[in-house]
Amino acid sequence: MKLFDxxxxxxxxxxxxxxxxxxxxxxxxxxxxFWVGQPRTHVGTFEDYFLSLLGWERFRAxxxxxxxxxxxxxxxxxxNDAKLADGVLEILPTYLEKQGVVAVGEIGYDDQTPTEExxxxxxxxxxxxxxxxxxxxxxxxxxxxxxxxxxxxLRAHGFPMELALVDHNNEETLPHVLDAGAWAGHSxxxxxxxxxxxxxxLVQRYGSxxxxxxxxxxxxxxxxxxVPKTAKAMREAGIDDTIIAAICWGNPVAFFAQSGRLDxxxxxxxxxxxxxxxxxxxxxxxxQAPVVED
Amino acid sequence: MDPRAPALDELVxxxxxxxxxxxxxxxxEVVDDEVRLVDDNAVRLAFARAARLFGDETVVLGxxxxxxxxxxxxxxxxxxxxxxxxxxxxxxxxLVETLYRAGELGEQVSVLRALAVLPDxxxxxxxxxxxxxxxxxxxxxxxxxxxxxxxxxxxALAFHQMVLxxxxxxxxxxxxxxxxxxxxxxxxxxxxxxxxxRRAAGRSVxxxxxxxxxxxxxxx
Numbered sequence: 317m318k319l320f321d322x323x324x325x326x327x328x329x330x331x332x333x334x335x336x337x338x339x340x341x342x343x344x345x346x347x348x349x350f351w352v353g354q355p356r357t358h359v360g361t362f363e364d365y366f367l368s369l370l371g372w373e374r375f376r377a378x379x380x381x382x383x384x385x386x387x388x389x390x391x392x393x394x395x396n397d398a399k400l401a402d403g404v405l406e407i408l409p410t411y412l413e414k415q416g417v418v419a420v421g422e423i424g425y426d427d428q429t430p431t432e433e434x435x436x437x438x439x440x441x442x443x444x445x446x447x448x449x450x451x452x453x454x455x456x457x458x459x460x461x462x463x464x465x466x467x468x469x470l471r472a473h474g475f476p477m478e479l480a481l482v483d484h485n486n487e488e489t490l491p492h493v494l495d496a497g498a499w500a501g502h503s504x505x506x507x508x509x510x511x512x513x514x515x516x517x518l519v520q521r522y523g524s525x526x527x528x529x530x531x532x533x534x535x536x537x538x539x540x541x542x543v544p545k546t547a548k549a550m551r552e553a554g555i556d557d558t559i560i561a562a563i564c565w566g567n568p569v570a571f572f573a574q575s576g577r578l579d580x581x582x583x584x585x586x587x588x589x590x591x592x593x594x595x596x597x598x599x600x601x602x603x604q605a606p607v608v609e610d
Numbered sequence: 611m612d613p614r615a616p617a618l619d620e621l622v623x624x625x626x627x628x629x630x631x632x633x634x635x636x637x638x639e640v641v642d643d644e645v646r647l648v649d650d651n652a653v654r655l656a657f658a659r660a661a662r663l664f665g666d667e668t669v670v671l672g673x674x675x676x677x678x679x680x681x682x683x684x685x686x687x688x689x690x691x692x693x694x695x696x697x698x699x700x701x702x703x704x705l706v707e708t709l710y711r712a713g714e715l716g717e718q719v720s721v722l723r724a725l726a727v728l729p730d731x732x733x734x735x736x737x738x739x740x741x742x743x744x745x746x747x748x749x750x751x752x753x754x755x756x757x758x759x760x761x762x763x764x765x766a767l768a769f770h771q772m773v774l775x776x777x778x779x780x781x782x783x784x785x786x787x788x789x790x791x792x793x794x795x796x797x798x799x800x801x802x803x804x805x806x807x808r809r810a811a812g813r814s815v816x817x818x819x820x821x822x823x824x825x826x827x828x829x830x
Contacts, residue, residue, distance in 0.1 A: 353745055357711055393743055427743065427771045457774040458800045459807060487810040514811060 317561055318343045321543045322568035323451070323483060323501060323530035325350060326384065327365075327373050331600060333533075333540045334380035340544035344383040344583055346572060347373060348422045348451050351391045353535050359403035362390075366411050374416060375595035381587045381609070385572065387421035387451045388412055395435040396427070405438060412446040418572040419443075419481070421451025425462045428455060433469065440475050449479040449574045451501075454489065456508075463489040467496045481528065481571055484509055490518060494526060499571050503532035504542035512542070512549035519555060524562040528571070615727045616671045618691050624669040625684035633663035637685050641692040650705055653693045657709055660685040661716055678756070679723055682716070687724035694728050703733050710737045715746055722752040725759050732763045739768045742775060751781055761788025770797045773822065774804060783818045793826045 319341045326334070326347050337345075347369055356362055369386040377384035388411045390404045412420060420443040425432050443450045455462035463482065470480055482493045483501035486509070493500040502518070503509040510518075515529060531542035539545070543564055550560045572578050591599070591606035599606075616624070622641060626634035637660075646652040664681040671679060679687075690709070694702045706728075710721045722741050725731050738760065741753045753760065754776050760769055769792050776783050783789060801822045805815045 355711075355740075355743070396740070396743065427767065429767065457771060457778055458803060460803055461800075486807060488807055510811075 317341060317547065317557070317564070319543050319547060319564045320568040321345045321530055321533075321540070322481075322528050322572070323348055323503065323532050324540060325532075325534040326377060327368060328535040329533060329540055331376070331380070334377065334382060337540055338380045338382055340541050342382060342543060343586065344385070344568075345377065346385045346387060346418060346451075346568070348387040348419075349389050349391070350422050350453075350534070351393045355394055355397065356400070359400060359407065362404050363407055366407075370411075370414055370416060372595055372598075375593070376600055378587065379589065379591050379593070379600045381589045383583060383587050385416050385418045385578065387419040388414075388417050389421045389423045389439055389451075390435055391422050392424050392426035392432045392436070392453060392455075395432050396429060398431055401431075401435050405435070405442075408439075408442060409446065412442060412448060415577065417448070418575040418577050419449045419451045420446070421481075422453040422483070423450060424453040424466055425455045426453075428458060428462050428465065436466075436469060437473060440470070440473050443479070444475070447576065449481065449571060450475070452480060452482045454482060454484045459484075459486065460488045460492075464492055467492060467498065470496070470498070479574055483530070484532070486510060487514070487518065490522065494522060499526040499528060499567070501528045501530055503530055504539075504546050505532065506537055506539055512546045515546050516549050516553045516555065519550060519559065519563065520553070524559040524567070526567065527563050528567050529563055618688055618695075620671065621684050621688035621691065621727065624671050624679075625664055625681050625688060627669065627681075628667055629664055629681060629685075633685075636663055637688060641688050644696070647689075647693045648696050650693075650701075650708070653689060653705065654709060654712070656689050657686050657713075657717060657720070660689065660720075683720045683723050686717070686720040687727050690721070690724045691727055699730075699733060702728075703736075706734045706737055710741070715749060718744075718746075718749045719752040722749070722757070725753075726757055731759050735759070735763045739764060742768065742772045747779060747781065750775065750779065754781060755785040756787060758787050760786065761792050766792075766794065766796065770800055773797060774800050777801065777804060777816055777818045777822070780816065783821060789822075790825050790829055793822065793829060798823065798826045 321342055324345050374384040390401055395401050420439050423436050423439045452466055477497035480498040481501055482498045484503045485500050490500055502515055529546045531540050533540040547560050547564050588609045590608050591601055640656050661682045664685045666680045669679055669681050669684050710718055725734050738753050744750050754772055760772055801819055805819045808815045
C-alpha cells in the first residue's frame, strides 16, 4: 500500500529516515513551513528557509523515491513579532505561486493572541487570492477553545471548509472539525498529541471521511514512520484496507490536489530514483554507489 | 522595581564573593566605566564575556531574592543595570531586546533574571512575554520561576498561557510568584480544559492542575 505523510519536517531529518520511510511504503510527503525551534530574527532567514523547502529538500526526497511537496506560510508562534511578520507576508505571495506549493500553512493560533489572529486572517485572504487550501496548526495549550475559535474565524471569513485541513486533533477537537466540514489531521507522536491506538479508536468511531494522519516529525522526539505504524495498527485492529488506504493516501491526495499543483497521474506512478543526479553540484551520496532505477 | 531588589553594589558583591581576583576586578572596572556602559556593543560583549570569568555557583542575593541565580547571572545583572541606569527608555528597551534575541541560552536566562532588578520592569514586558514562547525549559523557568515580573506586569492572556505552559511542561507552578492573586475564572477554565483533554486521551492529569484549582477555591 502506498502511503502519504501529509505533515513532516524533513529538513530536520536524516537520509536514514528517508531510506526507512521509502522502505515502509511512504511515496509522498508534504513539508509545511513552520518554526525552526527558536525564533528567526530576519525576513531573509525565512526566505532562505522557503527556498530550501523548494530546492534542496525536494531534491533530497527525490533521491529516495519520495515525492516532496510543501506548504508556505508564517507560523503562529513567530507571528507575534509583528515587524518580522509584516516582512514575511510581503514576500509570501511570490512563494505561494511556486511549483510544489500545495497549501498555505502552517497557520493558526499558538497563544491565541490578537496578533496571531491578525496574521491568520491575512493568510486566509492570501490563500483565497492564490487559490490554495490551508493547513492549520491548532495550539497545544487551551486546544479545544483554540480549535473552535479557528473554525469560527474560517466561518466568519467565508473560507470554504473543504479547503481547510485542521491539524493535530484529539478526542475533544475532532468532532468539532468534522461537524464544521473541514478536513481533520492527526499527528501521531511518541508521547504527546495522538498515538496509534487512540487513532484506531477514533477511526472505528468516525470512519475515514476527511480524516488524515501524519507524523509531524521534526527536530524533537518524533517518529517519521508513524504513518506506516498507524496503518499497521489499523490493520491489526481489523479495519478494512479501503479505509486505511483512504486515510493514508486517498485523503491527503484529494485534499492537496485542490491546489491544482498535485499531478494525479504523476503521483499515482512510482517516482524513479536516480542518485547520479546533482543539486547545484551537490549529491546526497558520500562515496556510495548511486542507486539508479528505470 | 521590587523594593527588595538588590542594588548594583549588592549584585557586584554577590557575583565577586567566590570569584577570582581577575574576575572581580574586571567586573568592578566595567560597572565604573561610564564610556563602556553607554556603548551597546561594549555592553553586549561584557554580557557575553561574564560567563568566562564567573561560574555557575549559586549566589545569595539577600532575603526574598530568587534562589538560583548564578555568579554569572549576578555579574550580568550588574552590567545591565549599570547600562540601563545611564540610557533613555527607548535605548534601554532596545538593549534588553537585543541581549535576549542575540543571546545564547545562558545569556537569555541571565537577561530574564535581570529584569527583576531593573528599574521600571514593565518596559521590558515584551521580552518577558516572548520568552514564555521558548521551547527551552531553562529559559522558560528563568521567567516563570521566582520572578516578580509576570504576576505584577503580564496581561491576563500572557499570564494564563505561562501557567498553562508550566503545567504542560511539568515545571512546578508552586514557584510562580504571585500565582494565587492572578488566578481568575478564565485560568480555571483553561486548566480544567487541559485536565479534560488529558482524561479523554486516557492520560494522567498532572498534580499541578489540582494545585491551581485548590488555590482558586481558597481565594474565591
